[in-house]
Structure formats: C-alpha cells, structure tokens
Amino acid sequence: MWAGLPSRTELTTLRHLGSGEGNTSVNNVLRERHTASGDDAGGLERRDLPDAAAHAVHDTAEEIAATIESMPRSSARRFSTLTDPELIELVEAGCARLPHEVATAVRPPATACGAAVVSRIPVTDAELGPTPRDWRAAARRTPRSAAFRHELAMLLLARCAGQPFGWLGQQDGRLVNTIVPAPGHEDEQSGAGSTTLLAPHTEDAFHPARAHLLLLGCLRNPDRVATTISSVREVRLSPVADRRLRTRVLPILPDVSYGNDFHRQPCPPVATVGPAGTLRYDPAYTPLDDGDAEFRSAYTELGAELERVCRTAILRPGQLLLLDNDVVVHGRVPFTPRYDGTDRWLLRVNIALPQRNRDPAERSETGYGQRTVTPFAHTPRPTPPSYR
Ligand SMILES: O=C(O)CCC(=O)C(=O)O
C-alpha cells in the first residue's frame, strides 16, 4: 500500500509549475505543440452518419422530449439527470427503433488510433441559446430546450454503443455531462478548465469501473479548440520501461471534478500498462515524485511516446468523438474562454461494454468510494451488435 500521498491540490499545483519530473515532458511539449489550432487528425477514423440515420436520432430525441414535456410539471422536473426510469424506458424504446446504421456508426473504434470522429448530427446554433456558464447552469434547461434534445440524442447514441452510465459524485450523477469552460476553474485539470493544457489522461483512470468508451459530442466550438488523442497501440516502449509500467507502483487519485479530499483514503498502487497492453494514465493525478527513479524514467518515456503519436481533433458542431478509453488518452489544448454565452460547449457520456473484461487485479479496488449510476445495466441491449 502506498503511503504519504500529497493532497490533490499539491499535485495539481506541481503540474502547473512543471516541476514534477514525470509531468514536465507531457505538459510542456504538448503545450508547445498544440497551442496552434491546427487539425492534425490524419489517421483518425472518419465515419459519416447517413442523413436518414442522423435525422432519425434527432427526431427520436425530439419525440422523447415532447413526451416528457407533456407530463405534469412535477414529473418533467424529475428528468434533470436523465436517470428517471420512465425516461430510460423511452430511450430504450427509441433506440430499438433507430436504423442499424446508428449502431454501426458508434461501434467501438478498432483501428490503431483507437478513436473515430462521427459526423452529421444536426445542430442549429441559433436554437441552442447561450453556452451555460457551468454544468449546474446547464442542468437547469427545460424539456423544451434544444440542449435537452441534444442530451437525449447523445444518450440514444451512447445506448446504441453500449451501456451509458454516470458517477454519483460527478455532476450530480447526470448521464450526459456538460463540458464548458467555467469561471474560476481556468487552471483546473478537468473539463471545466481552459487556459491550461488539459494533460492527456484516461477518463476516470482512478476507478476500476471507468468507461470502456467515451463519447464527446460538440455543440459549439467557435475558436476551433482541439482535443488531443494518443493511442497506446501506436506507442513503442523499451523492454525495461514496458516491464516497469506493468508493475503496480503508484496510485491514481480522483480528479478535481469529484471533490478534493481523497488523499486521506487508502490509495492502492495501480499498473500503468495492463496485461492486455491497455493504458491507465493520468499524470496530473499521479504522485510521480514518489516513484523510484526507474519508474519515473519509464513514465517519462511513455509520456514522450504519447506526445510523439499525439493527434488533435477540432470538433465541429454536430461531430462526435468516440474514444476507446482502454487504448486512448485524451486531453485538450489551452484556450481563452469567452464567458459571453458563445463558448465552446461539449457533451460527454461514459459508456460501459459489458462484454469487455479488465485485469482481475482491479476488482479489489474500492475506487475511493465513487459509485456509478447505471440505469441501463440490467436491461438487454435493444439491437444486439453483429460486429464485435
Ligand atoms: O475538452 C475536451 O476536448 C476534452 C475534455 C475532457 O477531457 C473530458 O471531457 O473528459
């Protein structure tokens, strides 16, 4: 058991100062390379949703929103997290009616890059209204709003891919998270940050129940801010580094979106590279200074490789980025927030693939007490996939 962990605030501060040995190369090199807003998405799989399929998603979301709106006011209010059982039933039924091209478009990325951009979800900027100032403001949307319809569309798409889930301790357990730059969080290592590079990370690397797939949907991105993507399948490690990164040396802590008090809890070390060559990586929330020299050197080598293979994707409104969270680490280049209602606005859904197993060694981890919200876990998937 690892002991003596600094607080997460200290860790994050270290990163920002660039003084953590293992962090520096990741942070600084990526910052230099990716401040320009060029799209470097060569090799990223591109998938177009056929028009009819894209409109079917849009129309189904609209129907569900209309059904909810027709309910008495008190019932409609229950749908804020999208976890209400009646809403889940509507999504299940809606998903079963969607053309099979939708499930095909959101199948797990199987290329070396481990990520796919799916295009052509209809988004009309004029009906979106102002970008919310933070996720709490976003949660106050009404069933009649375009934002609510887009959240439902994301949920339908995610359900076609697997089992969407949320985290009780993050954004109040909402199944569709809002990613917008939030005042006061500019330097934060989370989706609410902006002016600081969001370091490459496995989503929720600290937890054994982290997503297998991550779906990011773009509603607005006027300054062409790029998401970074690096795949472990394209990384080449020396045998020494590979061996070291497969041993359990350091813990990974929950990110700041879960709160700030986890250093008091037991922090079991985890393997950075799993037995199947998968990646579990979050340098901003790993106490790298406590690793031995050999581990730190291996971690630095991995960081340099992730930088070498890094691609950037500038999402346009109506585009989705589908990431294999076991294979790909993602981040975001720094940008200047506007805070005038026209800011970048993404939606995010965590997706579990029940047919995918992880390292059995992870089963004993407690995940710092963080619990998932899994309303789709006990219902059979409406359109069984033929492609896995
Ligand atoms: O803003 C982005 O492009 C990615 C943010 C991110 O890491 C996330 O939402 O999990």
Ligand SMILES: [Fe+2]
């Ligand atoms: Fe992320």
